[in-house]
Amino acid sequence: MPKEQLYKKYAQFYDKVYSKKKYDEEIAFIKSIISNFKVKGKNLLDMACGTGTHAKKFADDGFKITGVDLNSGMLEIAKAKVKNATFLEGSMQAFKSKEKFDVATFLFTAINYNKNISDLKATIKNFYDILNKGGIVIFDLGLIKGQEDKKSGAFIDTYTENDLQIARISQWNPSKDNPDIHNAIFLMLIKDKGKIDFEIDEHELGIFSVEEIKSIMEKTGFAVKIYDNYTLKKYTKKSKRPIFVGQK
Ligand SMILES: C[S@@+](CC[C@H](N)C(=O)[O-])C[C@H]1O[C@@H](n2cnc3c(N)ncnc32)[C@H](O)[C@@H]1O
Incomplete structure (x- = not known):
């Protein structure tokens, strides 16, 4: 896939534009999920990590962090923000790793940066391959087909x-x-x-439907649960933002 120039000069202002975003609530939800799914280990991959705000909060909580993003401008900011983490430039569709992870996060509409089903399948398969058995992937869907x-x-x-x-x-x-x-x-x-x-x-x-994503995840081998907008409530058709959790 061609390398896109997203968030060019915008990178340095990303955190300011999203200064009211409720990162702490997202982290609290993810930590509850990690505990409820009995995930062992603290090796966390944050794909499409952007400026590293989630990464920083997880690193401060004792997770070993690898952040990956397509955009070098975003990664520069992430590197300055989180000293004790590894940041790599790469795409979700092509990412491969010998190192295995316990948790993979992929947050804030990042899944919608797949432009067709074949890219989406490649991304989900990559998540499956890099997880340890029992490990989980967590992501939200910002743009929903039909809505x-x-x-x-x-x-x-x-x-x-x-x-x-x-x-x-x-x-x-x-x-x-x-x-x-x-x-x-x-x-x-x-x-x-x-x-x-x-x-x-x-x-x-x-744009993908909830059912399409769930089906690809299950065919890839994940056991899937879907939640309602960073709460432990079950996803319903009225949910604003579905949150997918897949366990290997
Ligand atoms: C809306 S931002 C989310 C950033 C961060 N996860 C957050 O919650 O603040 C989307 C991020 O996805 C990255 N991105 C877009 N396409 C990508 C791809 N194909 N592979 C990896 N990262 C990608 C962008 O560079 C950007 O940093």
């Missing part, structure tokens, strides 16, 4: 800190050419110490 309209439209997020002002305008729409793809366009408008800069970032995201 695309809920994620379509134009949105604005803002962040202000001293002389820094960030406005991110995003537009999410189904692709005109491919019913299985959603296009997300992000315009970052930044004013930093009086200097104005901007960047436009285009993302192509694959």
Whole structure:
């Protein structure tokens, strides 16, 4: 797959744009799952780790962390944030490892960076291969087939800190050419110490149904449970964000 230039200059502002994201609740959920599934071992792979916020919280909790991301800009920030971790540039579709992991996380719509079923199958198979027996993979699904309209439209997020002002305008729409793809366009408008800069970032995201993903995971060999938006409640069709847990 060609290397995409996602989050270019945007990388350095990612944490600011998502400063209100509830990372602690996600970590608490994942720790409950690790305990409920009786996972032994603390070797954790965070795929599509971005700027390493989850990685930092897990490392502080005694996990041995490997973070992988496609984007070197995001990885630079992760490396500075988490000193006692290994970070590698790589793609979820191609990632192979001789080292085996007890937990693999893959968070915040990262699964939607598979653009078709064959990429999705490759990614899920890679997770299966790198896990120890009894190990688990945990990921959320941000864009759900059949519910695309809920994620379509134009949105604005803002962040202000001293002389820094960030406005991110995003537009999410189904692709005109491919019913299985959603296009997300992000315009970052930044004013930093009086200097104005901007960047436009285009993302192509694959849309999958919950049933499609569950079926691929089961065929790959995982026992699958699906939860409701980082809570221990079971997923229902009304859930905003399904969370998949697959155990090898
Ligand atoms: C929405 S961010 C999520 C980052 C992080 N997991 C979090 O929760 O903050 C998506 C991340 O996926 C990465 N990414 C996109 N396509 C990828 C791929 N094919 N393989 C690995 N990482 C990818 C991007 O570079 C970005 O860091």
